[in-house]
Amino acid sequence: MAKADIDVKYVAELARLELPPERFAAVERDLASIVDYIAELNEVDVTGVEPTAHAAALSNVWREDAAADSGLRDAMLKNAPALVNGCLVKVAKVLPGEESN
Amino acid sequence: MADTLDRKTVHELAAGLAEKRWSSVEIVKDCLDAVRTRDKEIHAFLKFDADDALREAALSDERRAAGKALSAYDGIPVGIKDNIAVRNATVSCASKLLENVVSPYDATAVAKLRAKGFIPFGRLNMDEFAMGSSCENSAFGRTMNPRDTSRVPGGSSGGSAAAVAADLVPAALGSDTGGSIRQPAAFCGVVGLKPTYGRVSRFGLVAFASSLDQIGPLAKDVIDAGIILDTVSGKDEKDSTCLPLDPSSSSAAAMEGAERRTLDGLVFGMPKEYFSGPLAPGVAKIMEQTVAQIRNMGGKIVDVSLPHTKYAVAVYYIIATAEASANLARFDAVRYGRRIDGADLVDTYFKSRGAGFGPEVIRRILLGTYVLSSGYYDAYYLKAQKVRTLIRRDFAEAYKQCDLLLTPVTPAPAFKFGEKSDPLQMYLSDIFTIALNLSGQCGISVPAGTDEATGMPVGVQFLAPELEENRLLRAAAAFEAVRG
Numbered sequence: 045m046a047k048a049d050i051d052v053k054y055v056a057e058l059a060r061l062e063l064p065p066e067r068f069a070a071v072e073r074d075l076a077s078i079v080d081y082i083a084e085l086n087e088v089d090v091t092g093v094e095p096t097a098h099a100a101a102l103s104n105v106w107r108e109d110a111a112a113d114s115g116l117r118d119a120m121l122k123n124a125p126a127l128v129n130g131c132l133v134k135v136a137k138v139l140p141g142e143e144s145n
Numbered sequence: 146m147a148d149t150l151d152r153k154t155v156h157e158l159a160a161g162l163a164e165k166r167w168s169s170v171e172i173v174k175d176c177l178d179a180v181r182t183r184d185k186e187i188h189a190f191l192k193f194d195a196d197d198a199l200r201e202a203a204l205s206d207e208r209r210a211a212g213k214a215l216s217a218y219d220g221i222p223v224g225i226k227d228n229i230a231v232r233n234a235t236v237s238c239a240s241k242l243l244e245n246v247v248s249p250y251d252a253t254a255v256a257k258l259r260a261k262g263f264i265p266f267g268r269l270n271m272d273e274f275a276m277g278s279s280c281e282n283s284a285f286g287r288t289m290n291p292r293d294t295s296r297v298p299g300g301s302s303g304g305s306a307a308a309v310a311a312d313l314v315p316a317a318l319g320s321d322t323g324g325s326i327r328q329p330a331a332f333c334g335v336v337g338l339k340p341t342y343g344r345v346s347r348f349g350l351v352a353f354a355s356s357l358d359q360i361g362p363l364a365k366d367v368i369d370a371g372i373i374l375d376t377v378s379g380k381d382e383k384d385s386t387c388l389p390l391d392p393s394s395s396s397a398a399a400m401e402g403a404e405r406r407t408l409d410g411l412v413f414g415m416p417k418e419y420f421s422g423p424l425a426p427g428v429a430k431i432m433e434q435t436v437a438q439i440r441n442m443g444g445k446i447v448d449v450s451l452p453h454t455k456y457a458v459a460v461y462y463i464i465a466t467a468e469a470s471a472n473l474a475r476f477d478a479v480r481y482g483r484r485i486d487g488a489d490l491v492d493t494y495f496k497s498r499g500a501g502f503g504p505e506v507i508r509r510i511l512l513g514t515y516v517l518s519s520g521y522y523d524a525y526y527l528k529a530q531k532v533r534t535l536i537r538r539d540f541a542e543a544y545k546q547c548d549l550l551l552t553p554v555t556p557a558p559a560f561k562f563g564e565k566s567d568p569l570q571m572y573l574s575d576i577f578t579i580a581l582n583l584s585g586q587c588g589i590s591v592p593a594g595t596d597e598a599t600g601m602p603v604g605v606q607f608l609a610p611e612l613e614e615n616r617l618l619r620a621a622a623a624f625e626a627v628r629g
Contacts, residue, residue, distance in 0.1 A: 050515060059470060059514040060477075060491070061507060062499030074508055075515065077569050082459040082516075082525065088532050095530030096537055098356050098386070099585020100343040105385040119249030123481035133480050136490040 048079035155315045155369040159217045162209065169202040169209070169220025169264070172315075176222050176266060179313045187289050189298075189308035191227055192235060193267035198222060201264045208262070218372065219262025224308045224317035227268045228275055229360065230349035231255050234265075238351050239283040240273045242501025246481045252349020253384065254318060254360045254377040257392075261376050266314055270304030273503045274473065275325055275353045277301050278571055281562065282505045290333060292601055296559040299329030305363045306333040316364040316373055320350055322357045323461055324554075324578025327590035330363050331554035331604030334592045336625075337363045338370040341612050342585035343388035345374075346381035354468035355386070357461075357582040367591065367622035368403060371396035374614060390612075398615035402622035408444030411620055413607075414547030415446060418454035419577060425557035427596030431603045432553055435593050435624075439551070442627055444620075449543040449550070453535045457580040460536065462572055463516050463529035464583070470513030476501070508568060533583050540584045540610075549620055550608040552577050554590045558601035577606060586611050589621050593628065 052072045056063045063071065121127060126134035153161070161167050177195050184190055205220030214220075225231055228238045230248035232255075237243045255265050272282035280288040280303030288303045290296040291311035298307040302319030306329035309317050319326040321339040330337025338361045345360045352358060362373035371393075379392035415436075424432075436446055478484035478497035485496040502510065516525035543550060554577060565571045581588045588608040596603050607624075609617035 052511065055511050055515045055518065058518060059510050060474070060494040060498055061502070061510065062495035063507070071508065071511065074568050075512055077567075078462060078512060078572070079515070081569055082463055082529075085456055085459050085463075085525075085528050085532055088453070088456060088528075088535070090528065090531035090535070093531045093534050095527055096533040096583075097530060099537070099583070100386050100388060107382060107385075114250075116249040119247075120480070122249075123246050125478060125482070125484035135479055136486070136493055138490050 048076045050075050154365045169205040173198045173202040189304040191268045215262035222264040222266035224269050224314035225265050226319045228351040231265045238274045239271045241284045242482050253346035253381045257377045272301035275301040299332035301325040303329045309335045309363050322353050324575050326361045330590040332559035334602030336370050337590040341587040344378050346384040346387040348383035352472040354465040368399040371399035371618045395614045395618045399618040399622040402619035403626040406626050408442040412445045412547040413551045414449035416451040419552045431594040435605050451539040460529045460532045461579040463525050466509045466513030467517050470510045537584045544610050552606045554604040554606045558596045591621050
């Protein structure tokens with residue numbers, strides 16, 4: 045079977061994962077063996093078969109679009125790595141030239 | 146647990162509480178003693194809060210003394226897998242990224258346990274983000290199999306299975322995405338139930354693969370599995386994939402099965418594809434003994450076919466990793482989690498995620514990202530979803546000829562640490578459990594004997610159609626009662 049050709053650096057970028065370059069080869073080897081294995085699905089004829097996205101016997105579930113206070117704000121903020129004024133999550137600047145807070 | 150409570154099931158503990166043979170505080174103290182002593186060798190628990198558990202137990206004893214017990218099970222501790230949220234406890238998913246994250250709320254399953262007076266107890270070890278079959282992928286050290294500490298407890302709910310098997314807690318919650326309750330249950334010699342998809346709310350369960358994940362019990366017997374299922378099941382407005390049903394009444398079915406000890410009139414299908422590959426001699430022998438016992442109990446055995454079985458592992462590792470790559474995208478260390486500051490916001494994502502996730506989680510995120518990436522979606526993800534339909538149809542066809550399916554849980558008993566170092570070999574050991582998650586139906590792993598070669602427990606798996614937990618537990622409890 046043909047070895048799958050996987051650009052690990054590109055896929056890691058899509059996944060927002062920093063991977064040390066020395067690990068690329070090992071990761072690529074692992075992924076290629078799995079991708080080669082899952083290629084066995086090519087032999088299955090699925091003409092006219094609908095995909096299954098979900099196993100539950102449910103279609104759309106509706107509820108009122110009503111606002112409610114979870115009461116969890118302070119507890120949630122305690123998990124934040126850094127805060128501004130004790131009530132905002134601190135993040136690095138998103139756009140160039142913007143204030144960092 | 147220590148002397149007085151040794152090997153007691155949830156229903157035996159409940160009877161003792163009712164008869165004042167012991168108090169909730171005594172039960173919890175015995176759990177704490179067991180965790181402080183025996184768990185040093187097993188490492189089933191990542192953490193536990195002794196003060197909180199004792200406080201809850203004292204409140205339970207007060208309620209009971211005042212005639213206000215919340216249920217027969219008020220005051221009984223239940224261990225909780227580390228990916229299921231408990232208010233004010235860490236919910237790390239055995240990952241460095243979430244090591245110090247404290248949940249502000251209870252998962253619905255945990256809230257429902259509390260509503261009946263059960264005491265959520267400790268944080269049970271697991272493969273990081275429930276990705277693994279051996280508990281070797283925990284970022285905080287592996288859990289050992291209580292029957293032989295050189296062997297894995299199974300995974301990903303390895304801590305839950307080991308804790309119940311070692312009498313550290315009477316029962317535990319786990320989660321099952323591809324066999325993560327049933328396989329460790331079989332490896333450790335306890336009962337493990339995967340309910341029908343949608344039977345139990347997933348609110349507060351950290352998502353791995355949303356179309357496959359399901360919370361369920363690991364327990365000492367089938368009746369206990371029913372008691373926990375009845376407690377945690379039922380509709381939940383916080384999870385729109387949770388079926389709008391009343392809680393199950395499966396413990397009554399299990400009790401009836403254990404009392405009547407018959408399988409009269411039940412037809413068990415054995416999928417021939419499950420017996421075409423290599424099966425350890427000890428597992429094959431126990432399957433033969435199980436068949437003989439079922440026949441002795443009045444059950445009928447028929448051969449059935451699940452023709453797409455050989456594709457289940459491939460379908461699973463496409464769908465599960467694709468969903469995982471999307472679900473785990475939320476862990477960006479901005480609002481919670483261990484942040485490693487980079488040059489800018491995007492660099493912070495890269496650094497925090499790269500350092501926070503372990504090797505298996507990274508492997509699966511990358512595989513999932515790859516199969517969903519531009520140009521590959523139709524070939525992998527869409528194709529896998531279509532084959533998933535064929536796998537579901539296989540089960541529907543099989544159930545036209547039988548009431549339940551009977552299969553092994555794993556091809557071999559618990560393996561030794563480090564024995565399966567190749568990821569694909571590890572994935573292939575899940576061959577008998579993953580099709581059930583793809584089909585969405587219910588299944589249970591029940592201890593069925595000991596492998597002579599290794600001395601390790603072997604389980605058998607019973608499967609039933611969607612929402613037929615009562616049929617499943619009635620039969621499994623009868624089987625268990627006769628096997629003894």
